[in-house]
Amino acid sequence: MKKIYLHPLPVRIWHWINALGFIILIITGAQIRFVDQLGLMSFETAVQIHSWLGFILLANYCIWLFYYLFTGKLFKIYIPPFWKPIDFTKRALRQAKYYGYGIMIGDKNPHHSTPDNKFNPMQQVSYLMIMVALIPLQIITGLMLWDPQLFSSLINIIGGIQIATLIHTGLWIFFSAFIIVHFYLATLGHTPMAHIVAMFTGYEEEHDEH
Amino acid sequence: MRTILLVTFLVTCFLLSYFMPTDVALSQSPKDCLRCHSVKTLSKNLEDKKTLSLYVDGSKFENSVHGALECSACHTDITMKNHPRPKKIDSKQALSKQVSQNCLTCHPKDALMKPKMHGELVKRGDPSCAECHGSHYINSMKEWKKTISFSGYCLTCHNLDLYKTLPSKEKLSLKVNYDEIKKSVHSKFECIVCHSDFSKTAHPSYNYKDKAQYRKELSSICKKCHTDTELQKNPIHYQLTKTASCIECHGAHNVKPAKGAKGATDNKYCLNCHSKALSMKMKNGETLSVQVKESDIMSSAHKKQKCIECHKEFSATQHPIRTFESISDYRAKAKDICNNCHQDAVKKYDASIHAMSLKNGNVKASDCMKCHDYHKTAYIKQDKTAGLKLCSSCHSKETEAFKSSVHHTALTQGKKDAPNCSSCHNAHDVLSTNIAKINNACVQCHKNIKNAHNKWLWNPPFRLTTFVDTHFNSASCSSCHISVNKAIYLTLIDKNKKKALTEQEIAKALGIDVKEVKIKLDLNGDGKIQENELWQFMKALKKKINAELAGRIDVVEPNDAHKIVAKAQTVKDCATCHNTKTNFSGKLEINKEGTKPAKYELETKAFNSAYSIPNISDFYVLGTTKIKILDILFFIALLGGIAVPIAHITLRILTAPIRRKRREGK
Numbered sequence: 001m002k003k004i005y006l007h008p009l010p011v012r013i014w015h016w017i018n019a020l021g022f023i024i025l026i027i028t029g030a031q032i033r034f035v036d037q038l039g040l041m042s043f044e045t046a047v048q049i050h051s052w053l054g055f056i057l058l059a060n061y062c063i064w065l066f067y068y069l070f071t072g073k074l075f076k077i078y079i080p081p082f083w084k085p086i087d088f089t090k091r092a093l094r095q096a097k098y099y100g101y102g103i104m105i106g107d108k109n110p111h112h113s114t115p116d117n118k119f120n121p122m123q124q125v126s127y128l129m130i131m132v133a134l135i136p137l138q139i140i141t142g143l144m145l146w147d148p149q150l151f152s153s154l155i156n157i158i159g160g161i162q163i164a165t166l167i168h169t170g171l172w173i174f175f176s177a178f179i180i181v182h183f184y185l186a187t188l189g190h191t192p193m194a195h196i197v198a199m200f201t202g203y204e205e206e207h208d209e210h
Numbered sequence: 211m212r213t214i215l216l217v218t219f220l221v222t223c224f225l226l227s228y229f230m231p232t233d234v235a236l237s238q239s240p241k242d243c244l245r246c247h248s249v250k251t252l253s254k255n256l257e258d259k260k261t262l263s264l265y266v267d268g269s270k271f272e273n274s275v276h277g278a279l280e281c282s283a284c285h286t287d288i289t290m291k292n293h294p295r296p297k298k299i300d301s302k303q304a305l306s307k308q309v310s311q312n313c314l315t316c317h318p319k320d321a322l323m324k325p326k327m328h329g330e331l332v333k334r335g336d337p338s339c340a341e342c343h344g345s346h347y348i349n350s351m352k353e354w355k356k357t358i359s360f361s362g363y364c365l366t367c368h369n370l371d372l373y374k375t376l377p378s379k380e381k382l383s384l385k386v387n388y389d390e391i392k393k394s395v396h397s398k399f400e401c402i403v404c405h406s407d408f409s410k411t412a413h414p415s416y417n418y419k420d421k422a423q424y425r426k427e428l429s430s431i432c433k434k435c436h437t438d439t440e441l442q443k444n445p446i447h448y449q450l451t452k453t454a455s456c457i458e459c460h461g462a463h464n465v466k467p468a469k470g471a472k473g474a475t476d477n478k479y480c481l482n483c484h485s486k487a488l489s490m491k492m493k494n495g496e497t498l499s500v501q502v503k504e505s506d507i508m509s510s511a512h513k514k515q516k517c518i519e520c521h522k523e524f525s526a527t528q529h530p531i532r533t534f535e536s537i538s539d540y541r542a543k544a545k546d547i548c549n550n551c552h553q554d555a556v557k558k559y560d561a562s563i564h565a566m567s568l569k570n571g572n573v574k575a576s577d578c579m580k581c582h583d584y585h586k587t588a589y590i591k592q593d594k595t596a597g598l599k600l601c602s603s604c605h606s607k608e609t610e611a612f613k614s615s616v617h618h619t620a621l622t623q624g625k626k627d628a629p630n631c632s633s634c635h636n637a638h639d640v641l642s643t644n645i646a647k648i649n650n651a652c653v654q655c656h657k658n659i660k661n662a663h664n665k666w667l668w669n670p671p672f673r674l675t676t677f678v679d680t681h682f683n684s685a686s687c688s689s690c691h692i693s694v695n696k697a698i699y700l701t702l703i704d705k706n707k708k709k710a711l712t713e714q715e716i717a718k719a720l721g722i723d724v725k726e727v728k729i730k731l732d733l734n735g736d737g738k739i740q741e742n743e744l745w746q747f748m749k750a751l752k753k754k755i756n757a758e759l760a761g762r763i764d765v766v767e768p769n770d771a772h773k774i775v776a777k778a779q780t781v782k783d784c785a786t787c788h789n790t791k792t793n794f795s796g797k798l799e800i801n802k803e804g805t806k807p808a809k810y811e812l813e814t815k816a817f818n819s820a821y822s823i824p825n826i827s828d829f830y831v832l833g834t835t836k837i838k839i840l841d842i843l844f845f846i847a848l849l850g851g852i853a854v855p856i857a858h859i860t861l862r863i864l865t866a867p868i869r870r871k872r873r874e875g876k
Contacts, residue, residue, distance in 0.1 A: 030844075032788075032832060032833070033832075033833070033836060033841070033844075034790070034841075035785060035788060035789055035790060035832075035833045036785075036789055036790055036791050037790070042785070043784050043785045043788055043789075043833070044784050044785075047669065047784070048669075048670050051669050051670045051671065052670050052671055055671050099858075103862065104861055104862060104864075104865035104868065104869070105865060105868050105869060105872065106868065106869035106872040106873060145832075146669055147669060147674055147676050147677050147680065148680045149676035149677065149679040149680040149683065150674060150676040150677075155828075159827055160823075160827025160828040161827070161828055161829070161830045162822065162823040162824075162826065162827045162828070162829075162830055163823065163827065165830050165836075165837075166823055166837070166840070169836075169837070169840045169844075170840070170843075172844070173840065173843050173844045173847045174847065176844065176847055176848055176851065177847040177848060177850055177851030178851070179851075180848075180851035180852055180854075180855065181851055181854055181855065183855075184854070184855035184858065184859075
């Protein structure tokens, strides 16, 4: 069984901080929104945790961004080969077919992760969207709600605090659903814990990748 | 024996002399009385602290009509038996009243009552006989009348405190100060020149119902010499003669030369007439008093100003005739006078809710004079309670509310920085509270207030005052500093102009009448604006104007905003507002020109509607105004997120035999 070093340490640290942060942000976000329906903590505590974590994840995101920009991996890993759209679409469909059908009948995962080609086409599209668009958007709208006066000029550009709230809440809804699916997909390795363990150790067993 | 008899005789004589009545012993002829009373210095101190001369000129008395009478004929209460003994006399007047009673023993009352005027005085007993006729030296009336001057004749009685009570219960003084006449332009006139119906033999009696009628009718005397033609030379004066009596301005007997009056210093010339109860009629029939009390000016901030410094078009030679539509028209023009010196204040006032309200025909609205008075202009700045008193004359309800505040406590304690009404509302540019940015007023005094709030009101990880600003911008200070019911207020604004829209502007944009704006808003007429009514209205309005709803949290009853409580009692719990069960009411405000905004009850569901995103784009209170549909979406997404893995696992479990067979097939 050959092991490949798929997740470098900075990525693993970033991932777990992000994962934990996301979960707590989702929960505290729910507490802020359902202030008198959820009794996990007081409104003030929820806001404080949410704000602290928001900034931690902002810093974390910057680490991720710098890491991927400086290593040049952002392009390799995250950007789908838009110059080969047909091939990419075919691969994406094949991947979708695998998750929807192939996995049931025992087909092999059409994608083989390597350090330079870590994500399957579907992952590539979704992670690109999440990392390049959705998380920055969530961070920016989060900042707007964190101190509307300080970011008033930004708020004006997007058309008011209601829009900021709408985006932030909409993404909260999306990430809540996403994180569940993400966790489930992480259990689809050759053993349910394979991908999860790899995310801790960095080494993925090559023979049976999903 | 001879000695005994002599002693007995002497003792008997002594005893006889002692027990014999004195009136027998001494006669009471004037000579006897004059033995003492001819001493010129003989006098007596009266109870009223005045001195009464007791001197009687014997020869003059003998020549009088009463010269043949004994003193006791009149002084019936004085005999040698009881005189000279201390006798209390209250006053000269009291003495003459008492002595005058004795006149009636010889002069029958019936005869005295015959001449009407004399009869009235006798009946009243005031003045007493002696006050007019004198006491010891009364001459023959016939002779006296022949020799005395006309004025002397009149003044014999009229220099006394004579008066007449009119049917209006007013007391009309008939006393004439002869010195005044002597100093007047009429100094050479005898009384009868003016009072020509009076003479030494005729004294008609007039029945005036009140002083006004008296003044008016007596003024007709003046017109005998000062003819209409002469008076018409000065039109304003002539106009006055039609409404006011001559006496009111010129007095009755102390008429001063006109030239002298013109040269009178400063305000005296104007006050000559204007200190009197003058008034002028407005075209609409209102009456405006043009009386000026000198004491008002002297106690005012303008005490050093002369009348003509404000009333520039008037002078000792110029008095233009002015006409005004109404008192409010007059006041609007009078504001220009204030503007000569107080341009800044007037400019600010012109933009105020008071000015607008006045312009819209609310005669009760404040203008310069309503607050500062016409001539009694007080030094307001120095006296803060005076400022409060001034506003309270119209805003009593607000003053009552203010009295329960910490601000009023500080004011009554005389604290230097304590606020009064103008500290928050401004003195001249008083604006409607929804557009006045009243929080700014709080910050004016509570200078370090942002940092003070920032001690606890901040969003980690950075302690920024902008977070305080966020709250200051969307909630009034009173929302937290008073424990009363709160409401979310929405104000219609023009997003382009960044200004509150007025009812008039809205009506114009929608092409309807101002009164129809309410109907357009409250389509079902239930007095409350429902969610869909608001969005329909906004939809229609947005087609015409870039309208938007600006939001803020404030107290439900605006007057409660005056009841600021002590720091310890303020709201510091975030969940007071950031809560889905706040029970805040909803209010929709539409500004009106020149008056308070129209306020409508608003269904709070509107804040939680997705339509509020484009219509209330810049106001959001975490918890309270959240968009409910997003909550539903959240649960759907959550369920979806869970359902996908469950469905996938289920399928994988169901298809496990296929995979096993396939593996085994290998």
